[in-house]
Amino acid sequence: MISKIGDQKTAAKLAGASVAKLTSWKFGRSRPDFFALVQLCEAAGSSLEWLATGEGPMEVGESARDSGRETSHVPARTEQEHRGVPMLQLVDPEAFREGALVMLPRLDVELSAGAGALVESEDVESFFAMHAAYLREIGVNPAFATTIRVRGRSMMPTLADRDWVIVDTSIDSVVDEGLYAVVYGGLSLIKRIRLMRDGTVKLSSDNRDEGYDDEVIPPSELPELRIAGRVRGHLRGI
Helix, strand or coil: CHHHHCCHHHHHHHHCCCHHHHHHHHCCCCCCCHHHHHHHHHHHCECHHHHHHCECCCECCCCCCCCCCCCECCCCCCHHHHHCCCCCECCCHHHCCCCCEEEEEEEEEEEECCCCEECCCCCEEEEEEEEHHHHHHCCCCHHHEEEEEEECCCCCCCCCCCCEEEEECCCCCCCCCEEEEEEECCEEEEEEEEECCCCCEEEECCCCCCCCCCEEECHHHHHHEEEEEEEEEEECCC
C-alpha cells in the first residue's frame, strides 16, 4: 500500500503519524487508529475491508472474481507450512516461534559514533533476517528489534565505522550502564551511558586513543535526551 502512495514519508504525513510510527504499524508492533487507515486506503485506492480483514477485493471497485480471490487474499499453505517448519515472521509479534526467522528493518538513518549526525529520516531501506531465539539470547525483544548503521570512530574498538548495530527499541530509558542509541540536541548518537551520583548523565566514547571526550548532561537538560533503544549486538563485514 505504501508503495502506491509514494514513500513512507508521504504515507506518514497522510496518516498524521511519524515514519517510526508508520513502521511500527507495518510490522505489527502497534495498531493504527481507524482514521489513519481511512486516509491511507483512500490515497492508495485500497479497500478498507480488505486491509482490516483480508477479505474481499484489494482495490476499490474491483470484484473478488476480477482480483482472482473469492473471499480472501491469503495464499494456499505451502508444503513447508504443512510440515510445521517455522516460516518468516513479519507482522505478528505473538507468533514468534523457536527457530523462526525475524525480518529486522535496516533503518535509513545513521547513528554517529563521533561528533553527531542529524536524524533526517527513518525509512526502511532493506532487512536482515535473524533467528528469534538468537535475539532473545542477546537480550532483544524480537518484536522491537531493528538495525541501524554506525558512522564514525568514537566507539572503536567496540564498534567500527559502517558497522550495523542491533537495537531493542522497546527500551526507552537507561536500565543499566551500557550502549544506547540516543537523540540529544537534534543529533542521533550511539554512546555508553553512565548515570552519575550528582544527577548528571555522562555520554562516553570507548575510543580514548583518538581524543574523544565524554559529554556530561546536567539535570536541567535531561528532558532533551531521548533514549531510542538499547544496543545489544552488531554486525561487521570483513
